Amino acid sequence: MSSMMRGTTDNGPLLPEPDEDGAPFWEFAARGELRVQACGLCRELRFPPRPCCPRCQSFDNEWQRMSGRGRIWSYVLPHPPLLPAYAARSPYNVVVVELAEAPRIRLVGNLVAAPGADIDSVDPEQLYIGAPVRVTFARLPGGFTVPRWLLGATS
Amino acid sequence: MATRSTTPAPPPARRGSPALKDATAIVGIGQTPFARRLEDSEKSLACRAILAALDDAGIPPSQVDAFASYTMEETDEVEIAKSIGAGDVTFFARTGFGGGASCATVAHLATAIATGQASVGVAWRSRKRGSGPRPWRNTRTQLPTPAQWSRPYGLIRPVDEIAMLARRYMHEYGATRDHFFNVARACRRHAARNPAAVMHGRPLTRETYMTSRWISEPLCLYDNCLETDGALACVLVSADRARDCRRSPVYVHSAAQGLPAQHHGMVNYWNGDPLTGPSWTAARQLWKTADFGPADIDVAQIYDAFTPLIPLSLEGYGFCGRGEGAAFTEDGALERGGRLPLNTGGGGLSEAYVHGFNLITEGVRQLRGTSTAQVPGASTCLVTAGEGVPTSALLLRS
Ligand SMILES: [Zn+2]
Numbered sequence: 001m002s003s004m005m006r007g008t009t010d011n012g013p014l015l016p017e018p019d020e021d022g023a024p025f026w027e028f029a030a031r032g033e034l035r036v037q038a039c040g041l042c043r044e045l046r047f048p049p050r051p052c053c054p055r056c057q058s059f060d061n062e063w064q065r066m067s068g069r070g071r072i073w074s075y076v077l078p079h080p081p082l083l084p085a086y087a088a089r090s091p092y093n094v095v096v097v098e099l100a101e102a103p104r105i106r107l108v109g110n111l112v113a114a115p116g117a118d119i120d121s122v123d124p125e126q127l128y129i130g131a132p133v134r135v136t137f138a139r140l141p142g143g144f145t146v147p148r149w150l151l152g153a154t155s
Numbered sequence: 156m157a158t159r160s161t162t163p164a165p166p167p168a169r170r171g172s173p174a175l176k177d178a179t180a181i182v183g184i185g186q187t188p189f190a191r192r193l194e195d196s197e198k199s200l201a202c203r204a205i206l207a208a209l210d211d212a213g214i215p216p217s218q219v220d221a222f223a224s225y226t227m228e229e230t231d232e233v234e235i236a237k238s239i240g241a242g243d244v245t246f247f248a249r250t251g252f253g254g255g256a257s258c259a260t261v262a263h264l265a266t267a268i269a270t271g272q273a274s275v276g277v278a279w280r281s282r283k284r285g286s287g288p289r290p291w292r293n294t295r296t297q298l299p300t301p302a303q304w305s306r307p308y309g310l311i312r313p314v315d316e317i318a319m320l321a322r323r324y325m326h327e328y329g330a331t332r333d334h335f336f337n338v339a340r341a342c343r344r345h346a347a348r349n350p351a352a353v354m355h356g357r358p359l360t361r362e363t364y365m366t367s368r369w370i371s372e373p374l375c376l377y378d379n380c381l382e383t384d385g386a387l388a389c390v391l392v393s394a395d396r397a398r399d400c401r402r403s404p405v406y407v408h409s410a411a412q413g414l415p416a417q418h419h420g421m422v423n424y425w426n427g428d429p430l431t432g433p434s435w436t437a438a439r440q441l442w443k444t445a446d447f448g449p450a451d452i453d454v455a456q457i458y459d460a461f462t463p464l465i466p467l468s469l470e471g472y473g474f475c476g477r478g479e480g481a482a483f484t485e486d487g488a489l490e491r492g493g494r495l496p497l498n499t500g501g502g503g504l505s506e507a508y509v510h511g512f513n514l515i516t517e518g519v520r521q522l523r524g525t526s527t528a529q530v531p532g533a534s535t536c537l538v539t540a541g542e543g544v545p546t547s548a549l550l551l552r553s
Contacts, residue, residue: 013307013309014294014306014307014311015307016303016307017302017303018303019303022303022304047425048301048304048419048425054417073323073424074319074320074322074323074326075319075322076310076315076318076319076322076371076372076373077369077371077372078309078310078311078312078315078370078371078372079368079369079370079371079372081289082309082311082312083292083294083311086309086311089309091369091372092309094308094309094310094315094319096319096424104425104426104427105425106424106425106429107304108304108305108308108310108422108424109308110308110309119308119309124372129322129323129326140307144307146307146308
């Protein structure tokens, strides 16, 4: 299965294991760009990425750059039992962010206090549904770059 | 010379009545004990539950010719058939998506029997989820496609994925933890009457619930189902044959699966309205072919891996309007004597969590009149599979 996650040998955080459709997202993230797949014909944004457009069935696609702004749609604070790397940071936050350009495009992620800060760096009291956020990028120990989110609409 | 048509005349159309409706019945149910840890293997537990169900039906194993289970079931049809002494098997089917498969197993058998592909069907689920591994701990084999978009961020367990929907549901509709507690308490009170329930004799107070540890805020320990070893099974035959069986038949009145447009598995955050889950899709099909509606349901068995699934499902299956599921749980509505008693054996929260199969067998008991929390005169029962995942549901009647 192409989309299985792999564990790291040192019990670190799980790394994305992209499938063929998802690979460009991660390649753009590594360059510090938040891009979402769109239909090359009718331009409809879609997520997660897939081979063809559910609206017009075209196989043409393009990756549109997003502003990186959005709002918190919901969030959770996981507590043990968890995998070791996550238990060590619990309670950390996981947020779902709806993108400003397309509210139906929602990305799972983590809110952090500063670029490069850990997933437990934000006081949970600061989290609320509707909070404006903006994207940043973090390079994980395994070399993967993932989007993270900072509170506030402007940098 | 007389010409003869080579095209046989079509059979007379069944008027307004789908071929499935009341064409088959559940005539046997069986189960093992439920516990955090059982010694038997999953295969052995499966055989015990299936043989108990056949004994309940009064049908010899050699007459079984159809099987249905979950893709997550570890023991396949080959092992089961040769162990219990089944005859030649002419139909077998598996359904995916974990707890979404429960009612689909019965639906597939009903379809097979109603269309003449088989005559005696066995559906089963055996699981050592109590003493065995937690699936989310396995970092190599995870739910397909969506995993790369959620797990690296620490959204790892089913409870995390549902807690995300729960928080949004609380925000949009004013649901509170007390509403989730109403669900947990109803199941626990029903378990108190059921000696087979893991939580039999262990009442749950509001204070215990409110002060318990978090698992994934906003969900606490008691919002989560049990972790159970156990197995269950049921036996299906045609309605004609059911009349000669030793138990009163429980008819499969309607059945449906549900995979909504643009749905994405349990991490269902990427469609227009993530709070409208697969139950809405299954419900539309279920009621469309039924002779009765939500107001006519005497008792319900609704999949309860997590408490928020109950208000979401109550809305999906049409017992109340959008956003009204939480308020529906008030005033003991879900308890014996309430307006919709549900999970009367204790459900996944307080009897056993075996991917929802105990909800099917409890539905059968209610319609036989043999539940430990019997709803007087119950003649219709809704049974549902997991909400959030691609799902399935049954309408049963006596
Ligand atoms: Zn298109």
